[in-house]
Amino acid sequence: MLPTSPAFKENAARALQEERLQKALARTKPQFHTKRAKAVAALPEFEQIRDIGRDIKNHTLQFLDHYLETWAENVERAGGHVHWCPTAEDARAAVLAICQRVGARIVTKGKSMISEEIALNDYLERHGITPVETDLGEYILQLRHEPPSHIIGPAFHLNREDWEESFRKSHTDLPPDRVFRERRDILTEARTKLRERFLAADVGITGANFLIAETGTSVIVTNEGNGDLTQTLPRVHIVLASIEKVVPTLEDATNMLRLLARSATGQDFSVYTTFSTGPRRPEDPDGPEEYHVILLDNGRSSMLGSPFQDMLRCIRCAACMNHCPVYNVVGGHAYGWVYPGPMGAVLTPTLIGIDQAGHLPNASTFCGRCESVCPVRIPLPRMMRHWREREFERHLTPSFARTNLRLWGFFARHPGLYRLATRAGAALLGWLGKRRGGRFTALPLAGAWTRGRDFPAPEGETFFARYQRLERSHAL
Amino acid sequence: MLQASPNLAKTPRVALFVTCLVDFHRPSVGIAALRLLREAGCHVEVPRAQTCCGQPAYNSGDRATARELGRQIIETFSGYDYVIAPSGSCGGMLRHHLPTLFDDDPNLRARAEALADKCYELVSFLVDVLKIESVGARFSGKLTYHDSCSGLRELGIKDQPRKLLAAQGAEIVEMEDAEVCCGFGGTFCVKYPEISTRMVSDKTANIAATGAPLVLAGDLGCLLNIAGRLKREGRPIAARHVAEVLAGMTETLPPIGETR
Known part of the structure; x- marks a missing residue:
């Protein structure tokens, strides 16, 4: 996926004008905020399991090599294969090699953000393999040739009428006079279409919410059951996972699972939580003949030991974007790459470069709501600030802003001069403002402010001028 | 008129951190803060060498300027019992972020931490520390x-x-x-x-x-x-x-x- 992150401002301005998108985004509160708040309130120890979750992840990251090796040994012991892939290119090639070796033509896919990150679908198609998304949201996005706008609700930007429109356009073999009365009608049609694909697939690809070191297990959570059909029906199961997904033990995984669903959708637990360890054993009634894990680094190991290490705790619950007031009005596509919202503002610059993603860590008011809901307490605003520091150091910050900062900084470091300058400025603006009813509808150089709001005029006398005056006249 | 808080053993020496916006835009808020603190039994001073908490630089990635201002703030405000700002934003900067500017300088870091502990936002200070009802x-x-x-x-x-x-x-x-x-x-x-x-x-x-x-x-x-x-x-x-x-x-x- 070619990033449009450099055009964040234009993307956002457009998004703010899109009626359908705004209608969809208005569902965030009932769908995510209220449900999460309710689930959290119902679990008295939630804050405690957040601490435990943070500690589990920190510990694992500290000994990441150890846990990954242990996990890989256990995967191999169970009869699976681990493909260590430093880059996205390596990961794509590894998937393709498996598909080509087994002569795969149709590949079903569960939801996977890693698949988006490495742009797997386009790559497979170019090599004559048909990928079929089986997560309902991903399925419609594939029909519409759109990227996801949200990491757990990929089609969150769409409304019911968009669904109906796309299904009618794509499923031309079905009677055109069929009616879509409710959500169930959409589901039924998708189910019919997907059932054929599940049965025809040669390879099933899923993501992984967690990898468990002590057992060599991969874990996925879904609400639709598509993940299970994807990984058990075909002959080959390929798991796409990044290195930070590993946790030491089953016990640790259960703590993370208790956090994940509550933070994501406000469920106590996802409808399906599926553990996979290796391929089918002789005594198993079903399962794949081959089990592979594509283990992707793609720049993550460079975050270890850096100010961005805490980001590797992320469990992709999307609570940060659900609660982000910026994401809530511009939606995920404005961010211009795979990972939107606050977690994307930190992660995307690592993966595609700060020169490409420079807007993202800046497009935040630092309101801190993301950090306040993050299940593993990632200090997201702090890390966005780190990116701003990197931009400033590399002179990526716009020169107008740099000049203003330098000028302001000079005065702020010289209180005497600062007093004089502010006194003059406040007096002028105060005097002008009084003639305009206490506010300005336009001001030179302040168009960015006054396009959308009036600029309240200052009182006219600075605090320090007034304080001095009152002190002298003993009026304080 | 209010009584000095009975919870305080002595009259606290409080520095008012005016904040740049209050200074420039709405000095009456600073006067209001001054009065409220005095009514609550504080001895209030307004150090002249103050300008801004440094957030414009800090949040724009200009760490060097933020540090310079941070150093100035430490020099100006360290001698008081409390430093009070009529702003949660500047209060948060002083209380939580100021010390992080000096991660590589143990001496300044310690001074910044000592100062940070004494910094409060006005209303929470009145209620939580002075126990004003x-x-x-x-x-x-x-x-x-x-x-x-x-x-x-x-x-x-x-x-x-x-x-x-x-x-x-x-x-x-x-x-x-x-x-x-x-x-x-x-x-x-x-x-x-x-x-x-x-x-x-x-x-x-x-x-x-x-x-x-x-x-x-x-x-x-x-x-x-x-x-x-x-x-x-x-x-x-x-x-x-x-x-x-x-x-x-x-x-x-x-x-x-x-x-x-």
Whole structure:
């Protein structure tokens, strides 16, 4: 996926004008905020399991090599294969090699953000393999040739009428006079279409919410059951996972699972939580003949030991974007790459470069709501600030802003001069403002402010001028 | 008039951290803070060498300038029992972020930490530290309260202003999403004006829906943004800093963005 992150401002301005998108985004509160708040309130120890979750992840990251090796040994012991892939290119090639070796033509896919990150679908198609998304949201996005706008609700930007429109356009073999009365009608049609694909697939690809070191297990959570059909029906199961997904033990995984669903959708637990360890054993009634894990680094190991290490705790619950007031009005596509919202503002610059993603860590008011809901307490605003520091150091910050900062900084470091300058400025603006009813509808150089709001005029006398005056006249 | 807090063994020596916005834009908020602190039994001084907490630089990635200002703040404010700002944003900067500017300098880091521990936002200081339960001025109107982000999430300011306002006689009508950002965000509001304007429009709609003729907050940044949008929309709703109401200034001081 070619990033449009450099055009964040234009993307956002457009998004703010899109009626359908705004209608969809208005569902965030009932769908995510209220449900999460309710689930959290119902679990008295939630804050405690957040601490435990943070500690589990920190510990694992500290000994990441150890846990990954242990996990890989256990995967191999169970009869699976681990493909260590430093880059996205390596990961794509590894998937393709498996598909080509087994002569795969149709590949079903569960939801996977890693698949988006490495742009797997386009790559497979170019090599004559048909990928079929089986997560309902991903399925419609594939029909519409759109990227996801949200990491757990990929089609969150769409409304019911968009669904109906796309299904009618794509499923031309079905009677055109069929009616879509409710959500169930959409589901039924998708189910019919997907059932054929599940049965025809040669390879099933899923993501992984967690990898468990002590057992060599991969874990996925879904609400639709598509993940299970994807990984058990075909002959080959390929798991796409990044290195930070590993946790030491089953016990640790259960703590993370208790956090994940509550933070994501406000469920106590996802409808399906599926553990996979290796391929089918002789005594198993079903399962794949081959089990592979594509283990992707793609720049993550460079975050270890850096100010961005805490980001590797992320469990992709999307609570940060659900609660982000910026994401809530511009939606995920404005961010211009795979990972939107606050977690994307930190992660995307690592993966595609700060020169490409420079807007993202800046497009935040630092309101801190993301950090306040993050299940593993990632200090997201702090890390966005780190990116701003990197931009400033590399002179990526716009020169107008740099000049203003330098000028302001000079005065702020010289209180005497600062007093004089502010006194003059406040007096002028105060005097002008009084003639305009206490506010300005336009001001030179302040168009960015006054396009959308009036600029309240200052009182006219600075605090320090007034304080001095009152002190002298003993009026304080 | 109020009694000095019985919880204090001696009269605390308090430095008022005026904040750059109060200094430039609305000095009455600083005067209000001064009065409230004095009424609560503090000896208040206003160090002359202060300018700004450094957030514009700190949040723009200009760490060097933020450090310089941080050093200046340490020099200026270390000698007091408390440092009080009529702002949750500047209060949060002093209390939580200032020490992180000196991670590589143990000496300054220690001094910054010692200072940070003494820094408070005005209203939370009155309620949490001085244990003030009511102020002298009465106010018997309907109002709604916007929880500024830094004050709320970095300093835990939520009930303190409501408690004092209720004790004054105010009727507080809670708005929907009082805890959601107004879209000011320092330089954010001019870097991403379209997004900021949309956020503040959502805020003013929520304010208007309460039917209250007055909105209060504890941070001038949010208030300039909110008042500016209210005026642009032509809504007859006044915006004020909470300290103005607590100090009984509403009769003499026009609301933000008005001349009366």
